[in-house]
Amino acid sequence: MDANGIEFREVEGRGRAVIAKRDFQPGILLFEEPALVFVKTWMILTGVIVFRRDKVEHKYEALLSEEKSQYRSLYPVCEEPHTERHGERHGESTESGGQLRNRGRTPEASPSPASPTPLTSQQHLQIWDNCGFHYCDSLDDQRNQILHVVVCPALLSAITGCAYAYRFQAQYVKSVLAAGVLFFAIVGPVCYRLFYFGSQAIFVKASRLNHSCQPNAEWQVDAVGEAKHAPTLSLRTKQRVKKGEELTIDYIRELPDLKQSERRKLLQQDYGFLCTCTRCTRCISDDVEELEAEER
Ligand SMILES: C[S@@+](CC[C@H](N)C(=O)[O-])C[C@H]1O[C@@H](n2cnc3c(N)ncnc32)[C@H](O)[C@@H]1O
Structure with a gap:
């Protein structure tokens, strides 16, 4: 499905954004x-995403040149002035879409797309940090499931059991049990938040x-049959959206x-921006206490 009914353009203070070109009811598939x-x-x-840098770089190298330039257009998403060129539409695989916005790099219109400056590991990391969907x-x-139901409990039980047996000279098997x-009673539920496998995609x-802290859209990734097809993201409205409204999601x-x-603190620390959504703006202005009381 094409991105009908939405457009990509600049909004003040937040760079490029996705805007509704017409009214939408809740639950509508946007793209x-x-x-x-x-x-x-x-x-x-539940926060620190770890992946192998070389793997990311290797995947990038395997992209077609047009895909590479789309990928590169994401760096640095938010550091440069958001000067949208006339007719630029993000995600379109035209020559104007996905232009390089990298500092110190020649715009793509003139140079040979075959030999762009290589991205550094840091730049790759920044792209994945800013734009990766987990x-x-x-x-x-x-x-x-295997990790949290079998491996972690077994491992932690064995460690605790050994410590218990050592401390109280209890029988090893009894201690492990x-x-x-x-x-299972105490640590199990906590362990689920400690470490888990996932995937991240651009x-x-x-x-x-x-x-936005009060988003009007939500995303879902369908990764069934990932070996054959790339995972697909679908974006749906969460509530009624009016023409001209910005479509937003919750990053956290x-x-x-x-x-x-x-x-606000987390968004600043982990994503590097001061949130200017309506809820945060209200929070800055005067009624932090009122807002927090509402949350309780
Ligand atoms: C994934 S990008 C979103 C698209 C981006 N605006 C662009 O121009 O390409 C995330 C960046 O957008 C900006 N951003 C997103 N949501 C924001 C918000 N609520 N308040 C301020 N800046 C925001 C931040 O600079 C953030 O690092």
Whole structure:
């Protein structure tokens, strides 16, 4: 499906954005988009995404030259002045779409796209940090189940059991069993948040979606049959959206319980921007206490 009914343009203070060109009811599919590139990751403490840099670079090298320039157009998404060229539409595979916006790099209209300056590891990292969508596919889910239901409990039970046996000279087997019960009862639920497998993908159009703490759209990744087809992101409206409104998503939707002030801090620390969504603007202006009372 093409991105009908939406457009990509600049908004004040937030760079390029996705705007509704007509009214939408809740639950409407706005667009579907295959991943440009995706990698397997781990996540620690529901926040720190870890992947092998060389893998990311290797995947980039395997892209076609047009795809490479789309990928490169994402760097640096937010550091340069957002000067949109006439007719530029993000995600379109035309010559004007996906132009290089890299500092110190010649615009693509004149140079040979075959030999762009190589991206550094740091630049790759910045692209993935800013634009990577994290999700779990079915293989990740299986690995997580094995990890959290078998490996982690067994390992932690064995360690706790050994410590218990050493401390109290208890029989090893009894200690491991006791530690296992203890683990499932107390540590098990916590362990689920400590470490898990996932995947991360770059979706060119979707990476133009700005964040809001009260988003009007939500994304989902379908990664069934990933070996044969690239995972596909679909974006749907969450509520009624009026013509001219910006479409936004929640960048930290896996942490719904945070207070507004904590959300702002996290977005600044992890994503490097001061959120200017309506909710945050209200929070800055005067009623932080009122907002936090509402949240309680
Ligand atoms: C994935 S990009 C979104 C598209 C980006 N606006 C662009 O021009 O390509 C994320 C960046 O957009 C900006 N941004 C997104 N949501 C924002 C918000 N609520 N307030 C301020 N800046 C925001 C930040 O600079 C952030 O690092």
